Amino acid sequence: MDAMLGKTTESVNDCSHAERPRRAVVRARAVGVAGACVVAGALGGGWTSVRKPPTPAPAHASASASFEDRLNNARSNGMYVAQRVFGWPLYGKVFMIMAAMVPLVLAAAAVYRHVSEEEWGASIAKTFYWLNDVPGADSTAEENWKSVVVAQLIVFCGMFTFAILIGVVSDEIASKVDEVKTGNSKVFEQNHTVILNWNEQLIPLLKQVAVAKSEGIGFERPVVLLANRDKEEMDATIEDELQDSPPLTVVTRSGQAHNAEDLDRVNAWVAERVVVLHDDGENEDTVESQKAAAVLNLRSGGGITGGRGPNVIVQSPTRRSEIDDGVALAVDLTEKEGNKHGEFCVVNGTGELSKLKAYSIMQPGGSKLFEDLMLQSNDSSEFYTYSHPSLAGKTFQEAWRMFNTTTLVGITNAEGMILGPSETDIIGPSGAVIVVADNKSTIEADIAKRKGSNKNENIPPPGSQHLTMLRCPVRMPAPRKVVMLGWNEESSSVLEDMLVLAPPGSSITLINNYELDKSILKGNTNCNVKHVAMDAQKRATLEQNRVHEAGAVLIMPPTDSDDATQDSHALSSIMQVAYLSKRADTGHAPHIVSELSSEVAKRVAEDMYAGIGTVDVILHDNLIGGALLQVSANTKLAGLFDYLLEKQGKELYMRMYNEFVTENDAEVYWGTICERARERDEIALGIMRADGELAISPRKDKRVRLNPGDQVVVLAEDWWTPTSVKAKQS
Structure with missing residues (x-):
């Protein structure tokens, strides 16, 4: 055949000698690729370990059925190996992907070399670059259409191989991130x-x-x-x-x-x-x-x-x-x-907050007052402990005048905390006091401005308001007509607290379907208690007992259900009272007190009763959370909140405007009101306006006008007990 083509034996032999080195290189590369595949298979746990044991084929089995079995077996092997591989660490998965790409690169390089007549080295390099989308690799610069087509096919295949590699790496990163997020490892924080x-x-x-x-x-x-x-x-x-x-x-x-x-x-x-x-x-x-x-x-x-x-x-x-x-x-x-x-x-506090319900019944707006003092917010005042050398050794009378934008309410010394001290009590050597303020910086600004001086032109001298306060006696509160709707495990404690606060001539009606112990219904000399055994959730019950004519209504939903159910019970009762009050059209609606579990339920209750009457909504969890926060920030405040929620000690009360101003008073400095409160051994903290607006710790150099319906918030021993509300005698 060579002779027919015009080739001599010598030329054929020369050609054969020239091809031998090139074939040797190809064989060496093939052997290397095969070796890599064998190593990869060994790392993967072996390819033959998952091969199904041969089973004798039935005599009637066809050749196509045998081929299908082999295909299924190969597919199962492939799936198992893939699962094993993807269970490896990242470096193992990347190695297997790269190993699997070797025959693909060689096959693609062989096709490209055939159509482009490039050398093996250049063909393999270009194929690798195109498959892996290496920057700078241009697949559009080919000179003939065959190599262009092959190059684009290689690039197209590379989209899938590179996507697999990126997917494996990104999945590994995502799994590590999830492991960190959901992990339960040790936290290496300090002072947290x-x-x-x-x-x-x-x-x-x-x-x-x-x-x-x-x-x-x-x-x-x-x-x-x-x-x-x-x-x-x-x-x-x-x-x-x-x-x-x-x-x-x-x-x-x-x-x-x-x-x-x-x-x-x-x-x-x-x-x-x-x-x-x-x-x-x-x-x-x-x-x-x-x-x-x-x-x-x-x-x-x-x-x-x-x-x-x-x-x-x-x-x-x-x-x-x-x-x-x-x-x-x-x-x-x-x-x-x-x-x-x-x-x-x-x-x-969780149990102590029962007193807040009784307090809000007797003094509408009580829950808002406590929220302002116990919850941390940008527009409210809170309790702070503060120490300064300039306060050490001063009497309380001297010290409270040094605070213009804040209110001094107590001192701490070796004997502990004294809330609402007398004028002669001495501040300890550390100068530690308790202050109500918007933030701590305002306290520091007050002290820095005074430079140790207690002179304040906006505060009258001690004793100067004695005669004025003799003309502004503490008045006995009007009798309260209270209705309690429902009964739960907290009701007896709330009833006891209401009896302590109730002015003479008051009455409390309990409406519920429970059989109550007769001892609960005894009342006291100032207030009688009556029980009506009827369903408090029915409008007919409320209408028959003229609930809408009461002075105040306390709603006590059953506590054996979840928060949402309790809220729905309370909102339903508020709706019934609102309807009856609006229908009566007498211009009167009872003040309502209820505990709710969420801000949303609170807004619903307030919107429902707006324009009809006033409502105090107690968000129990928020108040407890606020107390925990303030005590966590300053453990010295733990005793303070006990004082405010216990039955003994100084407490917060609201007194009518005419217990601090006379008919001749127009506008007076807040410092003057503070001095008048000291005539009764009380501390004036703020003003509750008739429309519900609350101002805690006004500036003492601010002029204020107290109008009918306004109340002054004070820290005092009692609300109306005759022995404690008399003005001091000279």
Whole structure:
């Protein structure tokens, strides 16, 4: 054949000698590729390990059936190997993808070399660049149409291979990110805030912390939450609830507050403060014992590490007897010499807030007053403790005049906290006092401006208002006609508090379907109690008992249902009273007091009763969250909130305008009202206007006019008891 083509034997031999090195290179590359495939297969756990054992084919099996079995077997092998590969670490998956690309590159290079007459090296390089979309690789510069077509096909195939590689890498990154987000690893924060357990006050507390952080009142470090709940669920709930709040970093971990290992996971022993919430567990004794264990671990850990332990703030719904107080026992056991503990305090209040309902019934607007003082916000006043050398050794009479834009309400000394002290009480050597202010900077500005002087031209001299106050006696409040709709576990306590506050001639009617103990219906010398055994949710009951003619209505929904059901019960009662009052068209509507669980329900209640009457809505969780926040920021305030919510000690009251001004008074300085209040050993904190507008701690150099219906907010021993409301005698 060579002779027929005109080739001689010599030329053929020369050609053969020239091709031998090139074929040797090709064979070497093929051997290398095969070796790589063998290694990859070995890393993958073997290809033959998943091969199905051969089964004897039936005598009647056809060749097509045998081929289909082999195809299915190969598909199963491929799927299994792919699953094994994608279970490897990232570097293993990338290696397998690159190994799988080797035969593809060689095959594509062979086709391209055939149509372009390029050398093997150039063909492989171009094919690799095109398949992997390497920058600078141009697939449009080919000179003939065949190479152009092949080049574009290679680029098209490369879209899929490169997409697989990018998909694997991005999936690995995404999985690592999810692992970090949903992981339960140790938190390496220090001087942070740790919150243990989850309950209904958690979200209000976090919202308050976010506001406090935005106002520069501590909490600069992240908040770490440890609760026995799913981490992803906690993260989703917190993100949803705090989306309208100022920025706050909250790190969550799943675990148990009483488990020392879980406490170590959130680095609790090096935290600045640890807030132990009352868990939403069903068994009260179990919850209390777990809180005691958490406190024991936290205070023991502080001694073990050799450093100062965190401040520990424990939430307690009710005051427990000494024999049942496991938390107090844990504190006593850890009080050992050498242990450097942080501050410890208990925030009572869930049970104590029953008094706020009674207070709001007798003094409309009471809930708004407490919200203003207990909730952290940009437009409200709060309690602060403050120390300054210029205050040390001064009497309270001298010190309170040094504060122009804020209000001094108490002092702290070796004997503890004194809220509403007498004029002669002395401030301790540290100059520590308790002040009501918009923020701490206003307190500092007051002190800096006075430079230790207590002279204030806007405050009359001590004793100068004595004769004026003799013409402004404290008046006996008018009798109250109160109706309580419904009955729950808190009702007896609220009834007791209302009886303490009720002026002479008052009456309380209980409307519910429960059989009440006769001792509850005794009343006292100032107020009688009557029980009507009827369904309080029916309009006919309310109409028959003339509820819309009462002075005040307290709604007590059953507590054996969820929050939404309780809210619907309360809103339904408000709607019935609103309808009856509007239909009567007498110009009178009772003041309504109700506890609700959400801001939305509160807005609905206020809108429903707007233009008809006044309503005090108590957001229980918000108030408790606010108290926890302020005590967490300053543990010295724990005793203060006990004072305000207990039955003993100085309390907040609202007195009518004509108990501070005479008919001849037009506008007077607020400093003058403050001095007049001191004539009764009281402290004037602000003004509740007749339209419900509240101004706490006005400037003492501001002129104010008190009109009929206005009330002055005071810190006083009693509301109307004759022995305590007389003006001081000279």
